[in-house]
Amino acid sequence: MMKRLALLPLALAAAFSAHAATTTKYLIISENQKQIGEQVVVREDDGLTKVRFIYKDNGRGPDLTEQFRLGADGTMTEYAVKGNSTFGAVVDEQFSRQGDRAQWKSTSEQGEKTISGPAAYLPLNGSFEVESIAIAALAKTPDAKLPLLPSGTLSQRELDRVEVTGAGGQKQTVRLLAQTGVGLSPSFYWATTADQPRLFGVIIPGFASMLEEGWQAAAPTLAARQKAAEQKMLTDAADKLQHPLTGLTVVRNARIFDSDKASVGQPSDIYVLRGRITAVLPAGSPVREADNTVDAAGRIVLPGLFDLHGHVDRWDGALNMAAGVTSVRDMGNDNKQLQAMLDETAAGKLLAPQVVPAGFLEGESPYSANMGFVIKDLKGAKEAIDWYAERGYPQLKIYNSFPKAILKETVAYAHSRGMRVSGHIPAGLRAQEALDAGYDEIQHINQVLLNFLVKPDTETRDLNRFVLPAEKVADLDFNSRPVKDFVAYLVKKQISIDPTLATFAFLKQRDGDMNEPYASVASHMPPDVARNFKVGTMKIDGDAQLKRYEKSYAKMVEFVGIMYKAGVPIVAGTDDIPGFTLHSELALLVKAGLTPAQALQVATRNGARYTRTSNDRGSITPGKLADIVLVDGDPTRNIEDVRKVSAVITRGYLIYPREIDAALGIAPFVGDAPQVVKTATPVAGIYGGGNNGARARIDASARKKD
Known part of the structure; x- marks a missing residue:
């Protein structure tokens, strides 16, 4: 694999042009210092730029070939990309602009627009050269x-500058940029400081870095500086969006969902002090000096909802x-992060949210996922389990390449350290x-059903x-003896x-069709986010295969x-976009035959039970943490109403x-939010905010799905 990657620049040089003006190569290095991909950019004398972008991690990744030309304003006038996306879907996308007329077409969409002045086309699949x-x-x-194009506005601001040193001792100053206007969080890039700046590298904390070849030693410095800059932005957001509830708070006239009985009780008043529930009384009970x-x-x-399959980031x-x-159970992450x-x-x-960590344990192979601990033998497995147990991890997750010969002993050792054990097979x-x-x-579900499909x-x-x-x-016959047993x-x-x-659900999504879990939220999303909900993930050839995949998923x-x-x-x-996907998961549980109230029970009582946090979460009970979610509508009758969250109380x-x-x-999912009244002073909810967005070209789906 590495030998083939090493030969790529020679092959590219021959394939692209004998007259290439400049070539820039970027290496993609995982957190454990393993090369998992590269991007090679060839800028030819005639103005044509060609890009080869490939990375493979955890047995999958994109493989793209791009080419484009730029106009006088520095934006693309021609663009084309072909290849395969992370999970194998065909990528075939083109864009062109002549004067004020822009046109684009891909496997999932096509459009055109009249626009004057500079405008940047946003490909659905592309390299970091974009x-x-x-x-x-x-x-x-x-x-x-x-x-x-097709819509939106991209903004950029500088956050930091730092001098870095390359492999040959050469030095240069690079700057950290935050781009907003794409996606649901900022994107961070390191760029050169020349009059004509270009990308120097990308740092994805806890996962990987992509830097110009010869500058890999700068990754730790850049990661530390980027983390500090991101942390300031995140702390500012937390200060604005988390409103402290000091003193005694009473949530009055609440119809509480009983997660043990999967039913809604009579109106009650909930008393909260220092982040915990102190009492639950009948609605209208006398209130004594509430703040x-x-x-x-x-x-x-x-009760606060649980997502039992996250891979959290900041x-x-x-x-x-x-x-x-x-509450989110993290099912695999960079340990330090x-x-x-x-x-x-x-x-x-x-x-x-409050995170319940599950320790990630993988074995060494060409297919290894590069996070947590990647081990070779039982000694390494036990040392990893000790590390997790000493830090209070209640669960261990075992992954695809784990050595099967030591599985039983490893599981037994984790149990001896008081940990539950789960994972892929x-x-x-x-x-x-x-x-x-x-x-x-x-x-x-695929790991469960592979039981009947593998040799x-x-x-x-x-x-x-x-x-x-x-x-x-x-x-597969669900009435067969092996399945029933x-x-x-x-x-x-x-x-x-x-x-x-x-x-x-991506297994049965065809390019251009809305992915089922996001049909209910697409109209609320920024246009660029909603656009991606129609991009297919799997390679599906024709209607017959589509119908088969639809039947399998059903x-x-x-x-x-x-x-x-x-x-x-x-x-x-979830193992997908946080928040919204949990609601979609509950809707699919209802589709599977659960009642809406039973689905809510799964996301509350079961969430606490299988994270071993039932002593302080999972129900609205005196003595437990005050994780309280106020919802418009009645999600016990219509599970889609769970999306109508009007207020959340958690961690005080x-x-x-x-x-x-x-x-x-x-676009909000609710109208008016419940009002807060402080002692002698009514205080309404403060609805503010700006507009930011994000995208990471080493896309999150490659790290979070499966």
């Missing part, structure tokens, strides 16, 4: 703003809070064998773990299942219902989703 073009074009504008009063006005009040928190997700986020959240410097095993080795839980030599560390279920589950075993052992149905949803009704514990996780703060929506450019 960002380099934008950096240079924005430098030419008087206000560091640039119209986007704050929140009038729920008969709204249904839920920018996820706002989306989770706006959705009423107050996660520990820092836990500290920042505890200090109130980060707008974030290591290559070469069936789910039943992982359960026999001691697993307490399985992640993802000992089936490779499940590449895209086959998606393609095989999409092709074969359609024909497996379900009975899950029930007997009380093995919990984390199906992430919303994430796996049966995956059905199987979750079969397991639940049989008595298998189900938990609700009051949070208004409308404020977060305004800051992220999202």
Whole structure:
């Protein structure tokens, strides 16, 4: 693999042109210093630029070939990209501009627009060289703003400058830029400081870096400076969006969802002090010297929702809070990065849910996921488990390349340290064998159903773990003895299942069709975000294959219902866009046969139960943490109403989703929010915010799906 990558520049030089003017090569290096990809940019004398962009991590990644020309204003007049996306979908996209007329076409959309002046086209799939073009074009504008095509405005500001040293001792000054206007959080790029600036590198904390070849030693310095700059932005956001509730707070006239009974009780008043519930009394009970009063006005009040399959980063928190997700189980991360986020959240410097960490444990192979601990042997596995146990991790997650020969001993050791064990099924095993080795839980519906589809030599560390279920589950007989025996075993052992149905809807999404989990939210999203909901993920050839994949996915949803009704514990996780996807997961559980109230129970009581936090979360009960979600409508009857979160109380703060929506450019899901009255002083909710956005070209789906 590495030998082939090393030969790429020679092959590219020959293929592109014998008259290439300049070549710039960037290396993509994972957090554990493994090269996982590269970007090679060839700028020819005739103005044509050609780019080869490829990276592979965790058995998948994009493979793209681009070419483009620029106009006098530095924006593209011609653009084309071909190849495959992270999960194998065909990429074929073109853009052209002649005068004031712009046209574009891809496998999922086409359009045209009349526009005057500079404007940057935003490809659905592209390399980081697109960002380099934008950096240079924005430098030419008087206000560091640039119209986007098809829509929107890209903004850029400088956050920091630092001198770095290259491999040969050469030095240069680079600057950190924050771009907003694309996506739901800022994007950060390091750029040169020349009159014609270009991209120098990209740092994705805890995952990877992409820097010009020869400058890799600068990555730690740039990462530290970037973290400090990001932290200031995040602390400012937390200060604006988290409203402290000092003293005694009473949430009056609340209809509380009882997560044990999956029902709604009579109107009640909830007393909150220092982040905990001190009492729950009948509505209208005398209030003695409360410092704050929140009038729920008969709204249904839920315990804070749990997302049991996240991979959190510093920018996820706002989306989770706006959705009423107050607890997230992190299912794999960079260990140092996660520990820092836990500290920042505890200090109130980060707008974030409470995180329950699961330690990530992987084995060495060409397919390895590069986070947590990647080990070779049992000694390494035990040392990793000790590290996690000493830091209070209640769970261990085992991944695809883990050595099957030491699985049973590893699970037993984790159990001896008081940890639950879950994960993917290591290559070469069936789910039943992982359960026999001691697993307490399985992640993802595909990992469950692969139990009936694999042989000992089936490779499940590449895209086959998606393609095989999409092709074969359609024909799986759920009434067969092997399937029934497996379900009975899950029930007997009380093995919990984390199906992430919303994430796996991509298996049956065709280019140009709206991805099912996002149909309900697309109209609320910024245009560039909604646009991506129609981009297909899998390579689907023709209607016959589409129908087969649709049938397979429908049966995956059905199987979750079969397991639940049989008595298998189900938990609700996303592994996708935070917040909104949890709501979609609950809607799919209802589609599987659960009632809306049962789906809410899964996201509250089960969430606490399978994170071992039932002592202080999962229900609105005196003595527990005051994780309280006020919802408009009645999600116990219509699960879509769970999206109508009007206010959230958690960690001693009051949070208004409308404020977060305004800051992220999202159309709100509710009208008026409940008012807060302080002693002798009425205080209304403050609805403010700006507009920011983001995109990381090493896209989040590659790290978060499966």
